Amino acid sequence: MTSTVRIGDREVGEGRPVYTVAEIGINHNGDLEIAKQLIDIAANTGVDAVKFQKRTPDIATPPDMRDTPRDTPWGEMTYLDYRYRVEFGVTEYEEIDRYCAERGIAWFASPWDVPSVDFLEKFDVVCHKVASASLTDRELLVRLRDTGRPVIASTGMSTMDEIDAAVELLGTDRLVLLHTTSTYPCPPEEANLRTIETLSRRFGVPVGYSGHERGLQVSIAAVALGACLVERHVTLDRTMWGSDQAASLEPEGLRRLVRDIRTVEAAMGDGVKRVFPGEEAPRRRLRRV
């Protein structure tokens, strides 16, 4: 039996409704109005939380990537300049914080470096997220642990040894692990959904799923296999410019995802064999002996 973790006003874990997260990430392309439209879509769909990514580009950008030229809608620029171009600062996050409160939806982010944790701590975020890329960043994990907030940690591109080390640092009290494969978009053959059970048995913490596949089936199957949280990227339009757009859900996809998650979790039941009320009439009509 795994424990549950409180995220905002929701208990997350076994026997609780699946916690749904719309990952806005950097699909806003640095435009606050797009971010607010995505918040609206998530709130209207009944999603529990929207998520962002927060970086200090000078720290979070790998040194060998900084000067790589990148073609962007704003012209050719270095990778570092592009990172600055799509990064929201305090003014934008104040508005995000205000707007999410107005729309009644929680928000949080994955900080990609320690100053970004300090930045997010100025807001009353419901939790912090560790991106798969950051799971081996010990300094970041310690800072996150020390906030005392719940932590959702993604395990893509990681070995079991790396996950063991991260869990040892973070502790298991307020931890949710996410199974994920960091291939964008992720082919079904690489989804390896049975890992949800592997992580759950090994660590005894709630385990969710962060999906990068096209379509809905794999995320829905993750729920049937016990995922207590599902995170999917959301976009206004999959053809928009940006590295995460193709593996994202458009508004109608997000609506179907939430609908189908609620159907599947209702259908999971408790595993106790019983005769349901709806079976009484067919039982009388069809049983001979």
Ligand SMILES: C=C(OP(=O)(O)O)C(=O)O
């Ligand atoms: C990249 C992220 O997450 P994941 O590893 O779950 O895709 C993130 O949260 O920033």
